[in-house]
Amino acid sequence: MNKEKIVVIDFGGQYNQLVARRVRECHVYCEIYSYKTDLAQIRAMNPKGIILTGGPDSCYAKGAASCKKELFEMGIPVLGLCYGAQLMMHVLGGCVCKAPVREYGKIEVTVDKTSSLFSNVSEKTICWMSHNDYIEEKAPGFRVTAHTMDCPIAAAEWKEKGLFAIQFHPEVLHTQEGFQMLHNFVYQVCGCLGEWKMDAFTETSIKAIREKVGSGKVLCALSGGVDSSVAAVMLSKAVGGQLTCVFVDHGLLRKNEGDEVEAVFGPSGPYDLNFVRVNAQERFYSRLKGVEEPEEKRKIIGEEFIRVFEEEAKKIGAVDFLVQGTIYPDVVESGLGGESAVIKSHHNVGGLPDYVDFKEIIEPLRDLFKDEVRQVGLELGIPEKLVFRQPFPGPGLGIRIVGEVTGEKVAMVQEADAIYREEIAKAGLDKTIGQYFAALTNMRSVGVMGDERTYDYAVALRAVNTVDFMTAEVAEIPFAVLARVMNRVINEVKGINRVFYDLTSKPPGTIEFE
Numbered sequence: 001m002n003k004e005k006i007v008v009i010d011f012g013g014q015y016n017q018l019v020a021r022r023v024r025e026c027h028v029y030c031e032i033y034s035y036k037t038d039l040a041q042i043r044a045m046n047p048k049g050i051i052l053t054g055g056p057d058s059c060y061a062k063g064a065a066s067c068k069k070e071l072f073e074m075g076i077p078v079l080g081l082c083y084g085a086q087l088m089m090h091v092l093g094g095c096v097c098k099a100p101v102r103e104y105g106k107i108e109v110t111v112d113k114t115s116s117l118f119s120n121v122s123e124k125t126i127c128w129m130s131h132n133d134y135i136e137e138k139a140p141g142f143r144v145t146a147h148t149m150d151c152p153i154a155a156a157e158w159k160e161k162g163l164f165a166i167q168f169h170p171e172v173l174h175t176q177e178g179f180q181m182l183h184n185f186v187y188q189v190c191g192c193l194g195e196w197k198m199d200a201f202t203e204t205s206i207k208a209i210r211e212k213v214g215s216g217k218v219l220c221a222l223s224g225g226v227d228s229s230v231a232a233v234m235l236s237k238a239v240g241g242q243l244t245c246v247f248v249d250h251g252l253l254r255k256n257e258g259d260e261v262e263a264v265f266g267p268s269g270p271y272d273l274n275f276v277r278v279n280a281q282e283r284f285y286s287r288l289k290g291v292e293e294p295e296e297k298r299k300i301i302g303e304e305f306i307r308v309f310e311e312e313a314k315k316i317g318a319v320d321f322l323v324q325g326t327i328y329p330d331v332v333e334s335g336l337g338g339e340s341a342v343i344k345s346h347h348n349v350g351g352l353p354d355y356v357d358f359k360e361i362i363e364p365l366r367d368l369f370k371d372e373v374r375q376v377g378l379e380l381g382i383p384e385k386l387v388f389r390q391p392f393p394g395p396g397l398g399i400r401i402v403g404e405v406t407g408e409k410v411a412m413v414q415e416a417d418a419i420y421r422e423e424i425a426k427a428g429l430d431k432t433i434g435q436y437f438a439a440l441t442n443m444r445s446v447g448v449m450g451d452e453r454t455y456d457y458a459v460a461l462r463a464v465n466t467v468d469f470m471t472a473e474v475a476e477i478p479f480a481v482l483a484r485v486m487n488r489v490i491n492e493v494k495g496i497n498r499v500f501y502d503l504t505s506k507p508p509g510t511i512e513f514e
């Protein structure tokens, strides 16, 4: 089914995943490959078009990320973005050098010539720029189609060869008409039909899984998060009772969450599968006793999770397949797809394969982005509450409690967080704030309650909105709502006598506390 495909070649740019997402939003399947990928391999995929991403290097420098001239001679349209544009020019005989004026941020671009890339785009259009180098001289055969005040070649193209170079980033939302430009490339230049649709994906994948699994046994580690839930439901639809889901309650979930997961996936829920819940709360608390260092806490939680899961898996015996809720950004971030070096360790699934006796891994969501996974979830009829669940870290409340984790502290932060979420929902803000939760600080201070001295913990409320996942800013919650939360938390949660609101943006802060 993935016949029509656009390939994104990654030169280490910050927005490479966004490029692929935008193309998929145009209903065209898209994958990211490192610039080191062999040209023959790319040709063999028979892509309708190729997009070269931005990147940190200077293309004329020694050892810079590069590409072969032949890439531009395959008869496949190529769109170069920023570094990709510079590289195209450099490789094809133009001149790239340090720009006299670097541009960073929203810049007005003037479109000088009609171009299929800019059809339905205004003559003057705000674009996101981020570059130190610029194209001083275009390569032979190209014509310049746009400029900015400081950048005489903001776009150039060689229409007949299907080669397009733009100095700005259309994939970033700050580029007001960026989506239109990518849409133009995909449809007008590459002639795509736009057949990548989620319902087709869901149906085809379930069929394929059924064929692959046959009468085999399947095991799934269910966390209750969006990805593992959607993966589990797909498997259940495909093979029903051949699937066993193990749900480890590590005692670091939000209030009532364990029961909520059980209500959906357990025996009284709508799905055909075997559900095993392991209540391992006390095991985790005793391992975490006296441990204060965040990284050590993470490690302990991850290890203990594997141990518990391993014990359960042993009870089930050998299985044929292990299901993982890996999604596309995980694939790229683990360095398998693209060029980005960041490695994300998924404690709840990453280490499992080594400990479970199985033949093969099934990753039904491996090609999807988060929003696409959610769409599949909705199509499968998974409750919206679960599908739109906020991101929740694998180590759970373990890293929302600063310092030592105890059962009492977990109960405190669970209660405070539940009140906070309830009030946010009551105020009608739950759909507008990106992410919000309560964390327990390690600070105790003096207060007075009922004329009596208290010496209790302080809770911190966090609420952020994030744009493009790169940065986050504090959300502006009406003061009256914050005051109500403060009141309720202090009145209802024993052990807490102070409430803070965290104003820190990311960077320099992180969203989570540890």
Ligand code: GLN
Residues within 6 Å of the ligand: 013, 053, 054, 055, 056, 057, 058, 081, 082, 083, 084, 130, 131, 132, 133, 134
């Ligand atoms: N490193 C190149 C420059 O500074 C390209 C930057 C980018 O791709 N955003 O001009």
